[in-house]
Amino acid sequence: MFPGEGRAYFLPALLASTLALSVGTLTDAHARSNSAYHGQVGRASWYGPGFHGKRTASGQCFNQNQLTAAHRSLPLGTKARVTNLQNGKAVEVTINDRGPFVKGRIIDLSRAAARQITMSGITRVSVTAMP
Secondary structure (H helix, E strand, O other): OOOOOOHHHHHHHHHHHHHHHHHHHHHHHHHHHOHHHHOEEEEEEEEOOOOOOOEOOOOOEOOOOOOEEEOOOOOOOOEEEEEEOOOOOEEEEEEEEOOOOOOOEEEEEEHHHHHHOOOOOOEEEEEEEOO
16 A cells, blocks of 8 residues: 555545444434334333322323323323233323323323223333324
């Protein structure tokens, strides 16, 4: 190799790899920050009688007979599809509260929503925000 011969290829390759890394980093960070919108899988619980009639984070009164849920990060008012991974049954709920405040759980469903997917106790579910 003669002096300066490899430099013509070095700089474009360096720029291309730097660009690829920065684009990948932005994309990864964006995906992590919006992971709830692309779907979550985890444990769900339900709440009902003890909270019926009390105010939710959205300001609405909680009604255990409506298809609603509590989620830590999805925007209030978001529609989400919750699927029971044990039986494949799904329900569409409106996020109107914050929670659950128990480690290891990703969503709290109203009593009506839990019944619709035949959920008893803690159940493994997938949660996907609807557009």
